Amino acid sequence: MVETTDALPAEVYRQLAAAVASRRHAMHAPVVAGGDGDARVMVLRGVDPALAALRFHTDARAPKVAALGVDPRVTVLGYDPAARVQMRLKGVARIEREGDAADAAWAATSTMGRRCYLALRAPGVAAATPGASLPEALAARRPTTAETAAGRLNFAVLLVSVLTIDWLRLDSRGGTRAVLQRAEPGAPWHGGWVAP
Secondary structure (H helix, E strand, C coil): CCCCHHHHHHHHHHHHHHHHHCCCCCCCCCEEEECCCCEEECCCCEECCCCCCEEEEEECCCHHHHHHHHCCEEEEEEEECCCCEEEEEEEEEEEECCCHHHHHHHHHCCHHHHHHHHCCCCCCCCCCCCCCCCCHHHCCCCCCHHHHHHHHHHEEEEEEEEEEEEEEECCCCCCEEEEEECCCCCCCCEEEEECC
């Protein structure tokens, strides 16, 4: 239970770290929406204690990658029905296709996870038939690590630096809500309690 707004960023980190650790956690796959309003469910792969980098994986060929290059504003929305907590986290996104963050994320991804990036067509491209556009030889089996190497070209990480926390806990008394903002990652949080 959050008693002060000063404790809120640490509580948000605690919830998100638990979501990264457990695929059964309600916030493991939040909704991520770009500044253009296009939204999708994405798996949360990592979070740092300062909330400077929520990490998601994406296909570098996906339309959202180009859209975020034009308008990096993003909102991450999660809801935990057991805790009755909703978190709207707003910030700026960046895509990294190369470098330490992308290399480490690729290295930690299972071969089945890597298989997604071997698709013959980019996400959203028209297809004559339904289903994945994986190479036929990999459609029904786990690839070897060597077979996944070609997918690295299509792999990228989406990193979100949180600049606004909008936290809402629902309860029978009407709920509790707080909104905190900061100018940039590492800057102090400002804000407080607001009407739910």
